[in-house]
Amino acid sequence: MKTTEILKELITIKFWDGLSNRELLDYFHKAFKGCDIHEITETRTGNPYMVIGINCKLKNQKDAIILHGHMDTIVPPKEWDISPRVIDGKLHGLGSVDMRGFFAGIISALPELKKMKTPIILTISSDEETAIYGTDKIIEFLKSRRITPQLVIIGEPRMAPEYVAPYHNGCSVQKFVVKGKGAQMSVPQLGTNAIVYASKIVEFLNALKITTTVVEIGGGGSIATVPDTCEFKVLFSFPTQTEFNKEITKVKKYIKSLETGTQNLQISTEIMAHLPPLEENQSPKLMGVLEKMGVKLFDREVASKTVTEGGIYSNFCPDTIIFGPGDLKLCHVQDEHTPIEKLEAYPIKLVELLKEF
Numbered sequence: 001m002k003t004t005e006i007l008k009e010l011i012t013i014k015f016w017d018g019l020s021n022r023e024l025l026d027y028f029h030k031a032f033k034g035c036d037i038h039e040i041t042e043t044r045t046g047n048p049y050m051v052i053g054i055n056c057k058l059k060n061q062k063d064a065i066i067l068h069g070h071m072d073t074i075v076p077p078k079e080w081d082i083s084p085r086v087i088d089g090k091l092h093g094l095g096s097v098d099m100r101g102f103f104a105g106i107i108s109a110l111p112e113l114k115k116m117k118t119p120i121i122l123t124i125s126s127d128e129e130t131a132i133y134g135t136d137k138i139i140e141f142l143k144s145r146r147i148t149p150q151l152v153i154i155g156e157p158r159m160a161p162e163y164v165a166p167y168h169n170g171c172s173v174q175k176f177v178v179k180g181k182g183a184q185m186s187v188p189q190l191g192t193n194a195i196v197y198a199s200k201i202v203e204f205l206n207a208l209k210i211t212t213t214v215v216e217i218g219g220g221g222s223i224a225t226v227p228d229t230c231e232f233k234v235l236f237s238f239p240t241q242t243e244f245n246k247e248i249t250k251v252k253k254y255i256k257s258l259e260t261g262t263q264n265l266q267i268s269t270e271i272m273a274h275l276p277p278l279e280e281n282q283s284p285k286l287m288g289v290l291e292k293m294g295v296k297l298f299d300r301e302v303a304s305k306t307v308t309e310g311g312i313y314s315n316f317c318p319d320t321i322i323f324g325p326g327d328l329k330l331c332h333v334q335d336e337h338t339p340i341e342k343l344e345a346y347p348i349k350l351v352e353l354l355k356e357f
């Protein structure tokens with residue numbers, strides 16, 4: 001029941017976009033007393049990130065194991081009951097799944113973790129639920145302290161300890177601005193209709209080998225003139241960075257051909273967000289250990305549609321996996337809850353896994 005009790009305490013501390021994370025930071029300072037703790041200043045919101053050397057100093061660590069999670073929850077609608085409560089062997093409350101259960105597991109496993117020889121470092125970001133902020137800055141800090149990982153575990157909910165997800169798609173949001181030439185409706189042939197060319201691009205994007213979704217579009221508006229501008233935003237989802245680069249090169253070529261073949265046409269693109277995929281580049285050693293422990297692979301179809309800090313971390317350490325308690329389907333929903341039995345089993349399995357390194 002230890003992990004459950006810790007999780008109940010963690011759920012009572014509210015922290016989401018717009019709030020301060022000081023109370024949660026103070027909780028972690030207390031829980032990890034005696035560890036090497038560093039706060040990284042965050043200028044966007046003023047809510048610091050945290051790095052904790054559980055059994056080591058935050059300096060010159062080779063082959064460390066990084067455990068990573070985020071402090072924030074989604075912003076709950078007013079009518080939700082977000083308080084911790086146990087119903088039928090399940091702990092309910094905001095953050096019970098995404099993702100305070102991971103921290104509760106680590107805190108309850110602390111005595112074991114402190115005894116380990118391999119350096120174990122916990123990194124905690126503050127603003128994952130808004131746009132996965134913070135991971136870059138944390139990695140920068142680790143590099144500046146000459147800390148190199150051999151294994152990174154992201155504690156996002158993927159039904160650990162039964163399952164692990166070594167994959168998810170990347171995601172990129174891009175804005176396209178098509179500029180044509182306005183003309184009076186009496187002489188439309190003198191204009192270049194931006195909406196017509198925007199629709200040609202949308203059609204081209206839909207035929208790509210990666211998933212593209214137009215999420216916003218706007219332009220024109222007057223019935224007296226040919227529209228001279230059209231803007232739209234597209235969300236790309238892709239399994240590997242190579243595949244994404246290949247498809248984007250095709251788009252660039254297509255845009256160039258439209259521009260050269262059309263008078264008064266200018267098309268620009270802007271990357272608004274880019275989150276790399278977690279690719280299956282993990283070592284056979286790591287995957288072998290997980291298999292030996294009886295950990296199964298999480299549904300690829302479901303996992304691929306999500307995004308985590310794992311993609312960013314995997315560029316720093318290829319042996320990055322998502323191994324956190326809680327059911328992905330129960331994230332960001334009114335009745336977020338997690339089975340106590342699985343929650344209590346998590347730290348035991350986590351320690352078992354870490355002992356292999």
Ligand SMILES: [Zn+2]
Nearest residue numbers: 098099128156
């Ligand atoms: Zn999350």
